[in-house]
Amino acid sequence: MKLSHIGADFRIVSRTYFRNPVALFFSLIFPIILISLFGAIFSATGSGAVSLVVVNQDHNPNGVGYTNESVAFLQALNATTLVKVSVVDVTPQNFSNYLGQNGDTTGLIIPAGFENDYLAQKPVNLTVFTNPEDAAAGGTVIGAVQGVSAAFNLHRVCGTGTCAPVIGFTTANVGSQVYKYIDYLIPGLIGFAILTSPMFSMVDIASSYRKDGIFRQLSLTPITRSEWLTSRILWYVALTFVTSAIMIGAGVLLFGAHVTLTLGLVPFLVVGPFFFVSLGMLAGSVARTPESAALIGNIITFPMMFLSGTFFQVSMMPAGLQAFARVLPLYYVIDGMNQVMLFSNTSRAFTDLLIVLIGSVVVFLLAVRLFKWRDE
Amino acid sequence: MAAAIEVDGLIKRYGSLAAVDGINFSVSPGTVFSFLGPNGAGKTTTTEILEGLRKATEGEVRVLGLDPWTEGAPLHRRIGVIPQDFRFFEKITPKEAIEYYRALFHTNVDPHDLLEKVELADKATSRFDTLSGGQKQKLGLALALTNDPEICFLDEPTTGLDPHARRAIWAVIRSLKKEGRTVFLTTHYLEEAELLADEVAIIHHGKIIASGSPTEIIAEHGLPSRMTVVGSPALASYLQMNLGAAAVVEDGKVSITLNDKHDALKILTAIEASGLPWTSFTTTHDTLDDVFVRLVGQMDEGALKTEGAK
Numbered sequence: 314m315k316l317s318h319i320g321a322d323f324r325i326v327s328r329t330y331f332r333n334p335v336a337l338f339f340s341l342i343f344p345i346i347l348i349s350l351f352g353a354i355f356s357a358t359g360s361g362a363v364s365l366v367v368v369n370q371d372h373n374p375n376g377v378g379y380t381n382e383s384v385a386f387l388q389a390l391n392a393t394t395l396v397k398v399s400v401v402d403v404t405p406q407n408f409s410n411y412l413g414q415n416g417d418t419t420g421l422i423i424p425a426g427f428e429n430d431y432l433a434q435k436p437v438n439l440t441v442f443t444n445p446e447d448a449a450a451g452g453t454v455i456g457a458v459q460g461v462s463a464a465f466n467l468h469r470v471c472g473t474g475t476c477a478p479v480i481g482f483t484t485a486n487v488g489s490q491v492y493k494y495i496d497y498l499i500p501g502l503i504g505f506a507i508l509t510s511p512m513f514s515m516v517d518i519a520s521s522y523r524k525d526g527i528f529r530q531l532s533l534t535p536i537t538r539s540e541w542l543t544s545r546i547l548w549y550v551a552l553t554f555v556t557s558a559i560m561i562g563a564g565v566l567l568f569g570a571h572v573t574l575t576l577g578l579v580p581f582l583v584v585g586p587f588f589f590v591s592l593g594m595l596a597g598s599v600a601r602t603p604e605s606a607a608l609i610g611n612i613i614t615f616p617m618m619f620l621s622g623t624f625f626q627v628s629m630m631p632a633g634l635q636a637f638a639r640v641l642p643l644y645y646v647i648d649g650m651n652q653v654m655l656f657s658n659t660s661r662a663f664t665d666l667l668i669v670l671i672g673s674v675v676v677f678l679l680a681v682r683l684f685k686w687r688d689e
Numbered sequence: 690m691a692a693a694i695e696v697d698g699l700i701k702r703y704g705s706l707a708a709v710d711g712i713n714f715s716v717s718p719g720t721v722f723s724f725l726g727p728n729g730a731g732k733t734t735t736t737e738i739l740e741g742l743r744k745a746t747e748g749e750v751r752v753l754g755l756d757p758w759t760e761g762a763p764l765h766r767r768i769g770v771i772p773q774d775f776r777f778f779e780k781i782t783p784k785e786a787i788e789y790y791r792a793l794f795h796t797n798v799d800p801h802d803l804l805e806k807v808e809l810a811d812k813a814t815s816r817f818d819t820l821s822g823g824q825k826q827k828l829g830l831a832l833a834l835t836n837d838p839e840i841c842f843l844d845e846p847t848t849g850l851d852p853h854a855r856r857a858i859w860a861v862i863r864s865l866k867k868e869g870r871t872v873f874l875t876t877h878y879l880e881e882a883e884l885l886a887d888e889v890a891i892i893h894h895g896k897i898i899a900s901g902s903p904t905e906i907i908a909e910h911g912l913p914s915r916m917t918v919v920g921s922p923a924l925a926s927y928l929q930m931n932l933g934a935a936a937v938v939e940d941g942k943v944s945i946t947l948n949d950k951h952d953a954l955k956i957l958t959a960i961e962a963s964g965l966p967w968t969s970f971t972t973t974h975d976t977l978d979d980v981f982v983r984l985v986g987q988m989d990e991g992a993l994k995t996e997g998a999k
Binding site for chain 1: 772779795
């Protein structure tokens with residue numbers, strides 16, 4: 314690979330871009346519009362029910378499923394409509410960390426033996442996690458747990474006499490930062506830009522340059538396909554840096570978003586475009602006509618655009634969709650950026666990065682191999 | 690001296706269709722070789738095989754001693770190509786395009802000089818999408834010259850251009866020859882080939898049906914020269930009687946075949962001696978165009994008859 318070839322082509326791409334008002338709009342103005350729009354819509358409405366993460370340790374004696382009473386308790390919590398319960402499989406010792414790393418501000422532990430103790434009218438203690446920085450959510454959860462506990466206690470009155478309430482709870486603090494929608498929106502929308510900008514344009518370029526004979530023209534010069542593709546990747550990396558800076562700036566200035574600006578973000582802003590420029594080229598190369606190229610591009614792009622944590626956190630989606638999200642490459646880009654920008658979880662960020670990097674190398678090599686600029 | 694281009698038994702098949710059906714020719718260095726043929730005759734396919742853009746099905750092709758398909762990279766440093774209907778990055782100016790090629794080929798050519806040469810210097814900073822068809826083609830020509838090529842392949846470089854733009858391209862082609870470069874020119878303008886080419890090959894249905902210098906082709910396949918006099922049938926009879934030559938009368942014109950240049954003098958003397966009225970005379974010779982139309986026509990008729998007989 315010759316740097317001079319890549320540099321010469323890079324100048325062509327950048328000039329082409331700067332002279333195209335539509336392209337400039339989509340990379341410089343559109344991000345601000347997106348941030349403003351989604352930030353305004355979702356910051357203003359509030360989130361309705363508070364998301365409550367639950368660890369249920371009260372399994373059936375055979376180890377399969379949860380006890381009826383513990384399940385009934387959680388259903389009753391959901392029925393209040395104040396909270397929305399999601400059960401996770403985490404040990405109580407790691408629970409506080411888990412909540413912190415996922416940006417959850419409230420949690421509940423139902424201990425083992427909950428059903429036995431409750432039916433035997435022995436005191437049983439739940440643990441409620443709240444975050445002092447998000448007092449509203451904490452108050453809502455405590456209120457809901459108190460209400461449901463009272464109802465359960467009342468249900469098992471002790472004969473005619475009064476007896477002590479069976480279900481009680483203690484509270485613990487989640488030491489995590491409180492995250493707002495806008496905090497997730499910034500990495501999400503950077504991911505959105507990393508996906509859409511190269512995908513749409515490379516798919517189009519792959520088919521239109523072939524149709525117009527520009528690839529044939531280039532094949533008669535010393536530039537190689539990998540040099541050409543590398544120059545495009547470098548361009549989109551540069552563009553991603555600019556777009557990300559605009560989005561972060563707009564998020565912070567307009568909505569007071571909280572993000573950690575760390576060098577850990579840089580690899581994602583490089584590897585993300587590397588992956589999607591190559592994927593766009595690959596999609597455009599396997600298609601025979603510009604129309605089918607656009608179709609293939611859309612089929613690949615649209616699910617990722619909505620289901621990878623761009624506009625909505627993946628953890629808010631139904632379990633089936635969450636599993637689907639985990640096969641989407643963009644999920645790992647956005648999750649990685651969430652880890653470095655919000656949760657400072659470098660080990661998970663590193664895993665995400667590695668997945669995207671390996672994917673990028675594979676897709677790049679495939680694209681260079683499959684895109685032909687002359688015919689047999 | 691070794692041939693610049695050598696083609697031996699070249700065949701290109703698309704499925705059962707042979708677009709190029711066993712052709713042979715060679716091009717000497719420093720000459721202009723014109724490849725003629727009607728649309729769909731196999732011109733572009735052949736040209737693209739020579740340029741290394743398409744793979745031959747069978748046969749031997751050598752350009753500057755290299756196999757264009759497997760040795761494309763070294764070959765492309767030594768040849769310049771303008772494809773039919775040249776297109777480039779729309780927002781890029783001719784000056785930037787040449788700078789781009791200069792960087793890719795590692796040459797020191799001055800963009801301004803090159804644009805002067807193809808008469809495009811006044812559009813050096815206009816974007817490609819604002820250029821006219823002729824200007825785009827001139828840029829293609831300039832880019833093809835960026836690497837100081839030994840052979841220039843020009844595939845229908847003047848198709849669709851106005852007469853002025855066409856003449857400008859012709860001037861460049863003449864200067865290329867003067868500089869000692871080999872020019873491989875495909876065209877369907879016969880006049881262009883006749884004016885510029887040292888050697889011509891006419892291809893039809895994938896086969897070469899005539900080749901040689903334009904003069905040789907006309908001599909071999911053309912009709913004899915004729916003298917046409919505007920005059921009466923009586924004049925025709927007089928000439929036929931006195932000269933013993935077949936005189937044909939059509940639309941008030943008498944036409945007589947000239948076997949050599951002295952015949953013209955004899956005919957004029959006889960006309961004067963006849964005392965019959967006449968107004969003007971012309972002598973006509975077949976052009977490459979006439980020969981081309983006749984050859985292609987004969988071949989198509991032949992093909993139709995053969996098909997009809999089946």
